[in-house]
Amino acid sequence: MTDHAGPLAEPGTAAGTEATTGAGAAARPGEGKTAGAGARPGDDGTGAARPATGDLLRLLRGSGRTVGAALALTVAGTVLGLFQPLLTMRLIDRVSADQTVSALVAALATLFLVQAGLEAGGQYLLDVTGESVVRRLRRRLVERLLFVRVSELDGRRAGDLLSRVGTDTTVLRDMVAGSFVQLVTVSVTGVGAAGLMLWIDWVMFLVVAGTLVVAAVLVAGVMAGIRSSTEQALAGVGAMTADLERALGGIRTVRAGRAEHREAERIGADVDTAYTAGVRSAKLGSVVGPAMEIAVNGSFLLVLLIGAIRVSEGSMSVSELVAFLLFATYLVMPLAGLFNALSLIQRGLGSLQRIDDVLRLPVEQDEAATPPPLPAPAPADGPAEVPLLELRRVSFAYGTRPVLRDVSFSVPRTGLLAMVGRSGAGKTTIVSLAEKFYEPDGGQVLFDGADLGGVDPRVHRARIGLVEQHAPLLYGTLRDNLVYANPSADEREIRETLRMVNLEELVARLPNGLETQVGDRGFNLSGGERQRVAIARALLVRPELVLLDEPTSQLDPINERDLTDVLRDISRERALLVVAHRMSTVRAADRIVVLDDGRVTSVGSHEQLLAEDPFYRRLTTDHLTRPLDRPAADRSTAAP
Numbered sequence: 001m002t003d004h005a006g007p008l009a010e011p012g013t014a015a016g017t018e019a020t021t022g023a024g025a026a027a028r029p030g031e032g033k034t035a036g037a038g039a040r041p042g043d044d045g046t047g048a049a050r051p052a053t054g055d056l057l058r059l060l061r062g063s064g065r066t067v068g069a070a071l072a073l074t075v076a077g078t079v080l081g082l083f084q085p086l087l088t089m090r091l092i093d094r095v096s097a098d099q100t101v102s103a104l105v106a107a108l109a110t111l112f113l114v115q116a117g118l119e120a121g122g123q124y125l126l127d128v129t130g131e132s133v134v135r136r137l138r139r140r141l142v143e144r145l146l147f148v149r150v151s152e153l154d155g156r157r158a159g160d161l162l163s164r165v166g167t168d169t170t171v172l173r174d175m176v177a178g179s180f181v182q183l184v185t186v187s188v189t190g191v192g193a194a195g196l197m198l199w200i201d202w203v204m205f206l207v208v209a210g211t212l213v214v215a216a217v218l219v220a221g222v223m224a225g226i227r228s229s230t231e232q233a234l235a236g237v238g239a240m241t242a243d244l245e246r247a248l249g250g251i252r253t254v255r256a257g258r259a260e261h262r263e264a265e266r267i268g269a270d271v272d273t274a275y276t277a278g279v280r281s282a283k284l285g286s287v288v289g290p291a292m293e294i295a296v297n298g299s300f301l302l303v304l305l306i307g308a309i310r311v312s313e314g315s316m317s318v319s320e321l322v323a324f325l326l327f328a329t330y331l332v333m334p335l336a337g338l339f340n341a342l343s344l345i346q347r348g349l350g351s352l353q354r355i356d357d358v359l360r361l362p363v364e365q366d367e368a369a370t371p372p373p374l375p376a377p378a379p380a381d382g383p384a385e386v387p388l389l390e391l392r393r394v395s396f397a398y399g400t401r402p403v404l405r406d407v408s409f410s411v412p413r414t415g416l417l418a419m420v421g422r423s424g425a426g427k428t429t430i431v432s433l434a435e436k437f438y439e440p441d442g443g444q445v446l447f448d449g450a451d452l453g454g455v456d457p458r459v460h461r462a463r464i465g466l467v468e469q470h471a472p473l474l475y476g477t478l479r480d481n482l483v484y485a486n487p488s489a490d491e492r493e494i495r496e497t498l499r500m501v502n503l504e505e506l507v508a509r510l511p512n513g514l515e516t517q518v519g520d521r522g523f524n525l526s527g528g529e530r531q532r533v534a535i536a537r538a539l540l541v542r543p544e545l546v547l548l549d550e551p552t553s554q555l556d557p558i559n560e561r562d563l564t565d566v567l568r569d570i571s572r573e574r575a576l577l578v579v580a581h582r583m584s585t586v587r588a589a590d591r592i593v594v595l596d597d598g599r600v601t602s603v604g605s606h607e608q609l610l611a612e613d614p615f616y617r618r619l620t621t622d623h624l625t626r627p628l629d630r631p632a633a634d635r636s637t638a639a640p
């Protein structure tokens with residue numbers, strides 16, 4: 001067995017958790033990235049050992065008793081099977097000697113029935129074990145994926161990860177359920193039959209063994225090929241799932257672009273990859289058929305030939321020859337099962353590799369750690385001279401591409417600070433650094449005077465409310481969505497927040513009020529409503545700082561005015577850092593940070609910047625959206 005800490009490595013072991021709390025919990029993007037869907041599995045760049053057969057046994061951890069019982073039943077059934085030729089030999093002798101055989105026939109029939117019952121019981125228990133293995137792995141994968149560092153997910157395709165949780169775990173289930181019983185049966189039958197054949201006639205046994213060795217060498221030669229074909233087939237399925245997921249996610253754009261055929265063609269190519277690999281595996285597998293025939297037919301013919309000579313010479317009885325032939329069948333026939341088991345194991349190793357890749361992805365912190373409690377509401381009560389958030393000479397790159405350079409500014413404990421800049425200037429990246437999704441390459445991000453480098457990200461995030469640009473709705477009802485980050489929020493808090501973000505009217509309009517299902521499976525909210533739900537969700541955490549990434553799309557004038565009022569209200573009590581795309585937000589801001597190509601070019605009030613900064617003037621004219629009720633001609637004049 002290798003020292004590979006496989007998929008069942010518990011959280012907290014080397015492979016289970018790479019970073020615990022605090023420092024290093026967020027990561028540099030690109031760090032420790034593993035192969036994507038299209039890459040050769042195993043080339044994950046982590047230097048991790050490929051899973052070995054021993055690692056498959058670890059899958060059974062936690063199911064020891066069931067596996068033990070299954071093995072006991074299977075071994076008992078197989079051993080009973082070995083008595084059948086001996087009883088048959090007796091039967092023939094008795095028939096030849098004109099003796100009664102009814103008791104022997106009854107014993108044989110009972111043996112058959114008991115053997116079948118034992119083997120069925122063993123198989124059932126192994127099926128149950130297979131299901132438990134899948135369950136355990138899926139739960140671990142789901143947990144792992146939800147804790148993986150944001151930077152690690154950046155370069156991966158969601159569909160491929162889904163495929164690993166869905167398809168690859170199923171392959172392992174089939175392996176557990178299908179291969180272990182075969183291996184046990186073949187081993188027990190093989191050893192038992194070989195021993196009894198040796199006892200009956202060792203020369204003839206050597207003949208049978210010789211043909212088996214020839215077949216085994218052929219089979220062993222194709223096994224490695226079958227494993228790599230399986231890995232390619234599974235990678236194809238992963239790519240297919242990823243592409244299909246993306247296409248279905250953007251189905252309106254696909255339809256509008258009349259790209260159905262092109263998408264079908266491209267996704268079909270992934271299907272073809274899986275097909276080609278499957279066919280390759282089938283080709284290799286087909287070598288095994290003739291090898292089996294050589295082994296079965298060849299050994300039979302040889303045994304018959306040599307046996308006939310021995311019987312005619314009188315050195316062997318007919319009953320001994322029949323028993324020997326039956327044992328030879330028991331030894332040779334299960335070879336097909338053995339091949340099947342070995343190919344299932346090879347497939348299992350391929351899947352284990354892909355699952356292991358995911359379980360090795362670095363997580364932010366120990367999955368087992370309970371989330372820290374929300375801090376008591378304490379907005380804006382720190383020493384006023386210490387800013388709530390401060391960036392000191394921060395630089396940052398995605399991979400090798402620099403995005404922020406020497407960025408410094410601070411966010412006071414109350415008030416609205418807007419960040420403006422052209423698309424791609426690095427505004428959202430600053431929000432990600434403030435949330436500790438990434439660590440800066442240089443400089444420091446400080447929150448409440450403390451460097452974020454040494455702070456548990458979950459403790460830190462409990463003090464912040466985040467409103468993402470696309471303001472996603474999550475699973476469940478409107479209430480579930482509102483209290484998502486603070487499930488203990490009480491009714492009064494919820495009502496107050498709804499009033500603050502002007503959502504009371506929406507709640508009154510919904511068929512079941514707060515209990516209405518929203519999102520994918522329910523009531524679809526408009527962009528403006530979704531954003532206000534997201535703001536309410538962020539506020540219910542009672543955050544000291546609200547980070548808000550404004551949508552770039554235009555809001556209608558009423559929504560826009562509402563939102564500006566909401567932002568003003570929020571900023572009276574706490575710090576609000578907004579990535580601003582709207583003219584009305586920058587006008588409402590107390591201070592504005594201007595970013596250009598990853599650098600802060602100026603900081604000041606709207607009026608100040610309009611007067612002093614030509615870049616800001618251009619920005620307000622060309623890049624910020626204005627209320628729809630303003631005439632287009634207005635945009636040409638710089639000063640609003």
Ligand SMILES: Nc1ncnc2c1ncn2[C@@H]1O[C@H](COP(=O)(O)OP(=O)(O)OP(=O)(O)O)[C@@H](O)[C@H]1O
Nearest residue numbers: 029154398403421422423424425426427428429430
């Ligand atoms: N996860 C990522 N991996 C690699 N590059 C990224 C990633 N996220 C953003 N970038 C790149 O970094 C640069 C800054 O992106 P960022 O999203 O911070 O800009 P922005 O100012 O918020 O833009 P916008 O106003 O269009 O939202 C962009 O060029 C973007 O392409």
